[in-house]
Amino acid sequence: MVGLPSSGSTAPTSLRKVTHRHLLIPSGVLLAIVVGFFLWGDLTDSVIYYLTPSEAVDQRADRPDGYRFRLGGLVEQDGISASDTETGFIVSDGAASVQVVHTGAVPQLFRVGIGVVVEGAWDGGVFRSDTLLINHDEQYRTVEDDQPYQIPTP
Numbered sequence: 557m558v559g560l561p562s563s564g565s566t567a568p569t570s571l572r573k574v575t576h577r578h579l580l581i582p583s584g585v586l587l588a589i590v591v592g593f594f595l596w597g598d599l600t601d602s603v604i605y606y607l608t609p610s611e612a613v614d615q616r617a618d619r620p621d622g623y624r625f626r627l628g629g630l631v632e633q634d635g636i637s638a639s640d641t642e643t644g645f646i647v648s649d650g651a652a653s654v655q656v657v658h659t660g661a662v663p664q665l666f667r668v669g670i671g672v673v674v675e676g677a678w679d680g681g682v683f684r685s686d687t688l689l690i691n692h693d694e695q696y697r698t699v700e701d702d703q704p705y706q707i708p709t710p
Contacts, residue, residue, distance in 0.1 A: 606673050610652040612683070621678050627654060628673040628691075636668065647672060647683075658685040665690045 606626035607615065619625065629647040635655070637644040643658045643666075656674055666672070671691030676684045 608649040608652075609647055609654045610649050612654055613652045616678065619678060621680065624675065624677045626673055626675045627656070627683055627685075628671070629654070630671055631666070631668050633668050638662075647674065654683050655681065656683045656685055658688050660686060660688070662688055663690045665692055 606628040609627065609629045612619075612625075612627050627647060629649045632646040632648045632653060635644065635646040641659060643662050645656055645658070646653050647656050648654075656676075657679075658674060658676075666688070673689040673691065674683065674685035675687035675689075678684075
């Protein structure tokens with residue numbers, strides 16, 4: 557009988573299965589690495605990073621005028637000024653403060669003491685922003701009796 561293995565064949569059937577297995581395991585590991593790389597790459601691209609005012613001031617020499625980045629902190633009590641096209645304010649993290657000039661409309665929730673993330677670039681000693689995001693909780697309330705809004709404490 558031609559083409560059929562003889563009973564005296566030196567290659568048992570279980571060895572042929574092992575031959576395929578040694579190819580499947582490295583292929584599966586390689587596939588997992590590739591999938592993980594793409595997932596991790598997409599995740600890191602979607603994460604929004606920002607510098608605190610302390611970090612921005614410390615790295616000022618490394619970031620020339622015009623280099624865009626995000627800056628996050630709290631709006632300080634003093635220094636909010638507004639014109640028709642720009643709003644000026646100071647963003648602080650408690651250790652350092654940065655003067656910000658924002659071009660464009662500000663959100664309705666913008667006020668002293670609220671957390672903000674601004675995107676823009678250094679222009680001399682001033683941070684010029686064209687994007688302003690407000691950090692707020694998900695609870696919306698109306699202000700009653702012309703009292704200022706108080707942040708609830710747990």
